[in-house]
Each structure stands twice: as C-alpha cells, then as structure tokens.
Amino acid sequence: MELSEATEHQLIQDAAPLVVPRSEHTLSRSQVSSQALKVLYGLKDAGYEAYLVGGCVRDLLLGHKPKDFDVATDASPEQVNRLFRKSRLIGRRFKLVHVGFGRDVIEVATFRAPPEATQHIDEQGKIVQDNVFGTLEQDAWRRDFTINALYYNIRDFSIIDYTGGIADLQAGKIRLIGDVETRYREDPVRMLRAIRFVGKLNLKLDENTAYHLPRLAKLLVNIPAARLFDECLKLYLTGNAVPTHNLLVQYGIFDLLFPKSGNILKMEPEGLAVKLLNRALENTDKRIEESKPVTPAFLFAAILWGPVAREWQQNQDHNISAIPALQQAAINVISRQVQRVAIPKRFTLVTKDIWIMQIRLNMRQGKRGYRLLSHPKFRAAYDFLLLRVDSGEPYEELAEWWTAFQFSTEDEQQKMVAALAPDKQKKRRRKRKPSVTKVAENKV
Numbered sequence: 001m002e003l004s005e006a007t008e009h010q011l012i013q014d015a016a017p018l019v020v021p022r023s024e025h026t027l028s029r030s031q032v033s034s035q036a037l038k039v040l041y042g043l044k045d046a047g048y049e050a051y052l053v054g055g056c057v058r059d060l061l062l063g064h065k066p067k068d069f070d071v072a073t074d075a076s077p078e079q080v081n082r083l084f085r086k087s088r089l090i091g092r093r094f095k096l097v098h099v100g101f102g103r104d105v106i107e108v109a110t111f112r113a114p115p116e117a118t119q120h121i122d123e124q125g126k127i128v129q130d131n132v133f134g135t136l137e138q139d140a141w142r143r144d145f146t147i148n149a150l151y152y153n154i155r156d157f158s159i160i161d162y163t164g165g166i167a168d169l170q171a172g173k174i175r176l177i178g179d180v181e182t183r184y185r186e187d188p189v190r191m192l193r194a195i196r197f198v199g200k201l202n203l204k205l206d207e208n209t210a211y212h213l214p215r216l217a218k219l220l221v222n223i224p225a226a227r228l229f230d231e232c233l234k235l236y237l238t239g240n241a242v243p244t245h246n247l248l249v250q251y252g253i254f255d256l257l258f259p260k261s262g263n264i265l266k267m268e269p270e271g272l273a274v275k276l277l278n279r280a281l282e283n284t285d286k287r288i289e290e291s292k293p294v295t296p297a298f299l300f301a302a303i304l305w306g307p308v309a310r311e312w313q314q315n316q317d318h319n320i321s322a323i324p325a326l327q328q329a330a331i332n333v334i335s336r337q338v339q340r341v342a343i344p345k346r347f348t349l350v351t352k353d354i355w356i357m358q359i360r361l362n363m364r365q366g367k368r369g370y371r372l373l374s375h376p377k378f379r380a381a382y383d384f385l386l387l388r389v390d391s392g393e394p395y396e397e398l399a400e401w402w403t404a405f406q407f408s409t410e411d412e413q414q415k416m417v418a419a420l421a422p423d424k425q426k427k428r429r430r431k432r433k434p435s436v437t438k439v440a441e442n443k444v
C-alpha cells in the first residue's frame with residue numbers, strides 16, 4: 001500500500017506522542033535557570049500546565065548552553081500576566097507574556113492552534129494572525145522544526161515529542177514540521193532559521209527541507225525589512241557567521257538579503273571585496289569566541305564594501321574627486337540596501353564613517369594624524385584598513401604606519417609626522433608652487 005504524503009502526515013499526527021521519562025534523557029533541572037524554574041513552578045502550582053520548549057530543550061539535549069528559556073502553558077496570556085507581578089503582555093500578531101527578573105526575561109507563550117486557512121493566511125500563504133489558542137499537541141505541530149518542538153514537563157521532568165524531534169536530534173537532522181512548501185510560505189523567515197540552525201548546531205538540513213529553499217527564497221522580499229534586520233544579526237553576529245554565510249550564498253538567500261553584494265560575489269568570486277568579507281566574518285566569529293564586542297556597523301561595512309568600492313570607482317571615472325565620490329557611493333548603496341534589510345541609522349552612520357575614514361587615514365600630515373587618532377571611530381576604520389590589506393589591497397605601508405603611530409610615544413609620533421612632511425615641502429620648494437596644498441587625498 002502506497003500512502004500519499006498527506007495521509008502519511010495525518011497518520012503521524014494522529015499517533016500518540018513519544019514521552020521520554022526523566023531516567024532516559026539527559027536534561028536536568030540543574031541546567032535550567034532559576035528564573036525559568038520559578039515561572040514553571042509558579043504556573044504548575046496555580047494548576048496550569050507548564051513546559052520548557054524550543055531552543056532551550058534542543059540546546060540542552062545537544063549539550064549546548066541555551067541562549068534563553070522559553071515556557072509554554074495552557075494559561076492564557078492574561079492569566080499568566082495576573083499570576084506574575086513583574087510581567088507584561090507583549091506582541092499583537094503573536095501575544096506573549098514577558099516575566100521579568102531584573103534584566104532577564106522569561107518568555108511565556110500560550111499553546112497556539114494552527115492558523116485557520118480562511119482568516120489568518122494571506123494570498124501568498126503567509127500567516128498574518130496567530131492568536132488562536134489551542135492544546136499542547138496543536139502547539140507542537142505549528143512550531144517550525146521537529147527539534148524545536150520538544151517539551152520538558154515540569155510535572156514529571158519527562159520530554160514530550162509529537163513530531164519526531166528526538167529521532168531527528170539523534171540523526172542530526174533539521175526537519176521542518178509538516179508540508180515543507182506550505183510551512184515556508186506561512187512564514188518565509190523559517191528559511192533563515194533553517195540555515196541559522198545548521199550554522200549554529202552543525203546539524204544537516206533534511207533533504208526536503210533543503211530542497212525547497214532556493215526556489216522559495218524569493219518570498220523573503222515580502223518580509224518587513226525590520227524583521228530581516230533582526231534575523232541578519234542572529235545569522236551573522238552569534239559566532240557562526242562563516243558557515244552561515246556560506247549556506248546563505250549556497251541557497252541563493254544572500255542574494256535576496258544583499259542584492260548588490262550578491263552581484264559582486266557572482267561577478268568577482270575571487271575579488272578583493274569577497275576576500276575582505278570572508279576575512280571580516282572569520283574575525284567576527286573569533287571575536288565572539290573571545291567575548292570581544294562586535295558591531296553591526298562594522299559587519300555591514302564589510303558586507304557592502306564590494307558595491308560601495310565599485311560605485312566609488314565609477315564615480316571617480318566620471319571625474320568626481322575621491323571624497324564626494326565615496327560619499328555618493330555610500331549614500332546610494334545604503335539607501336537601496338535599507339529597503340530590504342532595515343539597518344537602523346545609528347549603525348549606517350558609523351558604517352559610512354568607517355568607509356570615509358579610509359580616505360582620511362591617508363591624510364596624516366600636520367595635526368591630522370593626531371585628530372584622526374582621537375576620532376571615536378578610528379579603531380573601527382583602522383581595523384577595516386587592516387582587513388583591506390589582509391584581503392590583498394596595497395596599503396601595507398599605511399597600515400604599518402598607523403599601527404606604529406598608535407603605540408608610539410609623543411616624541412616618536414612627532415618624528416613620524418615630521419618624516420611625512422619634508423618630502424612634500426621639498427617637492428614644493430623645488431617646483432616653486434607654494435599654492436599646492438592638496439596631498440595624497442585622492443590616493444586611497
């Protein structure tokens with residue numbers, strides 16, 4: 001007997017859940033934050049069901065440290081809100097309760113039912129309303145991946161698995177729950193999440209979950225740019241930027257998020273800008289591993305450098321001088337990019353600074369070098385210059401000069417600046433053209 005995919009899915013859905021008793025799994029209460037435990041017990045003692053769910057259960061079973069703890073319950077958001085003094089209702093499309101403990105927050109979600117086809121889904125298949133409450137079982141089926149739909153029951157410490165998440169964890173597979181195309185259409189951000197989890201957990205995408213990615217990637221253009229910005233930070237600034245970026249490129253998703261950069265990547269896959277981006281992503285991962293800060297402004301400076309450098313060159317070819325040519329290129333590239341990924345202005349301003357300072361780093365005479373050194377974005381601009389050198393741009397000398405200048409005594413610094421100036425003066429005297437004052441500005 002050959003069952004259709006839908007029937008097979010129905011049969012799986014109708015099956016009883018797998019319940020893994022405490023003695024047969026490794027998740028222990030000692031790994032759960034005391035705040036999350038307070039919320040779980042608070043709900044349980046008030047007579048509600050309460051489970052840990054999502055990334056925290058998945059990560060603990062895989063032996064990773066969870067980023068945060070999410071709780072699911074049959075209590076309504078209002079009931080949860082009444083139960084915990086320091087809690088507040090948030091979200092509209094998706095109502096939740098945040099229970100606060102100082103700076104920490106435990107997110108509590110009420111079980112959701114599947115979206116009703118007629119009312120809550122738009123013509124592309126996207127969910128526009130998601131506030132119909134349901135049972136634990138319904139809640140499990142509407143989650144994204146099987147490994148994200150495991151529930152840790154505070155009543156008996158068992159793990160409840162409706163969708164085959166335990167088997168997939170054991171097999172190292174990331175599998176979308178249900179019909180893959182429908183689920184991607186309901187929320188195209190699931191495509192980004194699939195890739196993020198591969199990069200983060202080093203698991204494999206299930207064949208079918210991967211198969212639909214390149215074809216459906218274009219649905220991401222319908223996602224609000226602000227949500228895509230949030231997702232980009234999770235993709236690129238959580239310590240796995242290199243593998244994640246490679247997957248985004250491989251599945252044609254990078255192209256959709258960063259169309260101009262994607263073009264450069266296709267036209268000049270071995271080019272300097274691509275090398276620079278790869279180096280930047282390696283550094284980003286390394287910095288996160290060393291608990292050093294990373295900034296979105298620097299990340300976007302690296303991602304968008306290819307298109308900016310290209311447009312800068314084109315502007316100069318049209319006889320615009322270096323600084324305005326770069327400024328124009330920066331404004332153009334950023335204003336187009338933010339339509340797709342809404343990078344907030346507080347970051348794009350710094351991104352532009354980093355680029356413009358690439359020219360100013362070459363203007364070191366007189367007091368300029370000192371002034372640059374005290375510029376708040378000097379360090380980022382200098383790091384960016386090092387990246388450019390690393391990727392093969394011919395500015396070793398300039399970079400070495402700045403490296404030395406930063407760590408020199410005042411006396412040494414004066415000598416370094418003086419060593420720059422005489423050549424210029426001699427040249428001027430020789431040429432008897434004292435009016436020439438512009439030096440090297442156009443040579444970055």
Ligand code: ATP
Nearest residue numbers: 054055056067068070142143144148149187189190
């Ligand atoms: P992490 O927090 O480590 O990035 P996570 O899986 O916990 O990963 P969250 O964004 O915190 O991700 O979401 C918590 C849970 O909510 C998920 O594990 C999943 O069960 C569910 N979820 C999140 N986003 C979606 C979505 N777009 N569609 C369906 N379910 C989702």
Ligand code: MG
Nearest residue numbers: 054055056068
């Ligand atoms: Mg989470």
